[in-house]
Amino acid sequence: MPKLVDHEERRAHIIDALLRSAADSGLHAVTMRSVAVEAGVSVRLVQYYFDTKEQLLLAAMARLAVRMGERIRDRVRTAGSSTAPRDIIAAVLLEAVPTDEESRTFHLVYTEYAVLSVTDPALAGQSFLSAPNEMEDFLVGLLTAARQAGDTDPRMDARQEAVVLLAASAGLGLSVLLGQRTAQDAAAVLHYHLGRLFPGSRASDGSDSSGASDGFGGSGGSGGSGGDGKSSRVHRPRP
Amino acid sequence: MPKLVDHEERRAHIIDALLRSAADSGLHAVTMRSVAVEAGVSVRLVQYYFDTKEQLLLAAMARLAVRMGERIRDRVRTAGSSTAPRDIIAAVLLEAVPTDEESRTFHLVYTEYAVLSVTDPALAGQSFLSAPNEMEDFLVGLLTAARQAGDTDPRMDARQEAVVLLAASAGLGLSVLLGQRTAQDAAAVLHYHLGRLFPGSRASDGSDSSGASDGFGGSGGSGGSGGDGKSSRVHRPRP
DNA sequence: CACTTGATGGTATGTTTGTACCATAAAAAC
DNA sequence: GTTTTTATGGTACAAACATACCATCAAGTG
Numbered sequence: 001m002p003k004l005v006d007h008e009e010r011r012a013h014i015i016d017a018l019l020r021s022a023a024d025s026g027l028h029a030v031t032m033r034s035v036a037v038e039a040g041v042s043v044r045l046v047q048y049y050f051d052t053k054e055q056l057l058l059a060a061m062a063r064l065a066v067r068m069g070e071r072i073r074d075r076v077r078t079a080g081s082s083t084a085p086r087d088i089i090a091a092v093l094l095e096a097v098p099t100d101e102e103s104r105t106f107h108l109v110y111t112e113y114a115v116l117s118v119t120d121p122a123l124a125g126q127s128f129l130s131a132p133n134e135m136e137d138f139l140v141g142l143l144t145a146a147r148q149a150g151d152t153d154p155r156m157d158a159r160q161e162a163v164v165l166l167a168a169s170a171g172l173g174l175s176v177l178l179g180q181r182t183a184q185d186a187a188a189v190l191h192y193h194l195g196r197l198f199p200g201s202r203a204s205d206g207s208d209s210s211g212a213s214d215g216f217g218g219s220g221g222s223g224g225s226g227g228d229g230k231s232s233r234v235h236r237p238r239p
Numbered sequence: 240m241p242k243l244v245d246h247e248e249r250r251a252h253i254i255d256a257l258l259r260s261a262a263d264s265g266l267h268a269v270t271m272r273s274v275a276v277e278a279g280v281s282v283r284l285v286q287y288y289f290d291t292k293e294q295l296l297l298a299a300m301a302r303l304a305v306r307m308g309e310r311i312r313d314r315v316r317t318a319g320s321s322t323a324p325r326d327i328i329a330a331v332l333l334e335a336v337p338t339d340e341e342s343r344t345f346h347l348v349y350t351e352y353a354v355l356s357v358t359d360p361a362l363a364g365q366s367f368l369s370a371p372n373e374m375e376d377f378l379v380g381l382l383t384a385a386r387q388a389g390d391t392d393p394r395m396d397a398r399q400e401a402v403v404l405l406a407a408s409a410g411l412g413l414s415v416l417l418g419q420r421t422a423q424d425a426a427a428v429l430h431y432h433l434g435r436l437f438p439g440s441r442a443s444d445g446s447d448s449s450g451a452s453d454g455f456g457g458s459g460g461s462g463g464s465g466g467d468g469k470s471s472r473v474h475r476p477r478p
Numbered sequence: 479c480a481c482t483t484g485a486t487g488g489t490a491t492g493t494t495t496g497t498a499c500c501a502t503a504a505a506a507a508c
Numbered sequence: 509g510t511t512t513t514t515a516t517g518g519t520a521c522a523a524a525c526a527t528a529c530c531a532t533c534a535a536g537t538g
Contacts, residue, residue: 026358028267042517115354119265129419160431167410168403180368192399
């Protein structure tokens with residue numbers, strides 16, 4: 001076994017172990033030992049590939065930032081077939097709403113890092129600010145185009161609206177993470193809001209259930225989670 | 240000095256020390272010693288009033304939840320003089336946007352707790368879910384009233400809109416905490432959004448600067464952070 | 479005045495953590 | 509074929525931590 005080895009591969013393997021460990025015990029509970037166990041290697045090896053714990057945490061953060069970029073780009077590419085700005089926007093914003101276990105894990109650890117970066121001077125969250133800022137500019141472009149195409153109220157302010165969209169999607173994603181809302185409800189709310197931003201348009205589905213995404217609700221009734229009735233909230237769906 | 244002592248007062252004092260300690264070193268870095276030092280007492284005393292660290296953390300969380308309720312109620316009461324639903328809603332939502340150091344500290348620790356509660360089984364965040372849920376119901380009531388009074392689009396879905404508002408305010412607050420946006424920008428965005436929700440109405444100021452809260456922007460221009468231009472972002476204003 | 483009880487300080491203890499050190503087997507280089 | 513890297517394991521160690529234990533001093537209580 002002791003042959004020549006691809007360092008990047010090993011590092012990626014260990015970082016993934018850290019991410020998994022952080023996902024179910026919390027980033028604060030991550031230790032050299034827990035990472036080593038999760039990766040199936042000795043502590044010494046973790047030390048070998050990342051000299052210190054701080055550098056390991058830093059590397060994992062960098063990897064998270066990269067992966068976030070990839071995820072967004074994937075969404076854009078996948079939804080890119082539909083030229084409708086609304087669908088691209090929806091796809092991008094829905095990235096923040098964790099659906100399966102994989103995305104839940106990802107966004108949980110990402111959020112833990114973001115919060116940690118506020119107090120930990122070693123994590124000078126550059127990476128965390130650049131991604132959202134790019135997203136914001138991207139959305140501004142789409143919204144401006146949509147407005148000029150007449151798909152939206154001409155008085156809409158693209159930048160402010162982009163910030164609202166981003167904030168709402170982050171907030172909804174967080175509420176799903178905290179177990180306050182289901183991913184389906186969050187998605188429905190997002191679709192509702194987009195329906196108000198793009199009047200007259202209709203979400204080109206997406207194989208997503210939740211019929212509440214019909215532009216405006218066909219006057220009055222507003223299908224799905226229904227009018228003023230209690231919405232179905234959830235109290236920690238954690239297994 | 241060793242007289243009979245008000246336990247609740249002592250406990251409150253120690254909890255405040257914990258909150259302060261958590262605010263500038265991070266909740267993960269809080270230790271019995273750091274709390275004791277911050278409170279100006281011996282470690283033994285912290286142990287005396289809260290048997291274990293877990294109970295101390297739990298008590299601090301409970302206190303945070305109570306304080307959050309008080310904060311919201313204060314906002315409602317203060318803005319209550321204005322009967323306009325829009326102003327009440329604005330006041331309540333702006334609570335999530337930290338302006339001074341005090342509110343920044345509060346919301347930072349609150350957020351740290353919320354995130355921690357996802358992975359730590361001891362913190363079964365009941366308290367975190369009840370407050371937002373009450374807020375949601377409260378907003379639904381206000382929005383429904385506003386819609387019936389004709390202040391809003393009759394096709395607006397009060398519940399979905401309430402969720403959007405709450406999510407956006409949480410997201411904006413978080414972005415301020417992370418140093419991505421200034422509190423003033425976040426407030427302006429919130430006012431902009433309310434301006435779209437309540438067409439024709441005008442925010443009854445609030446001694447708050449940021450002239451960008453003028454209903455709709457007087458056609459086209461939208462004062463303050465200006466049209467499609469780059470908004471002024473900030474990169475960690477931490478001292 | 480005896481004495482019990484509440485409030486506090488100091489210190490010891492066992493565990494966990496990050497990291498440094500020592501060892502070694504396999505490959506690569508010469 | 510010797511020697512030097514490269515990759516790995518094991519273990520040792522100092523620091524920090526939560527907590528348990530021991531001691532004490534001042535009030536109340538009888």
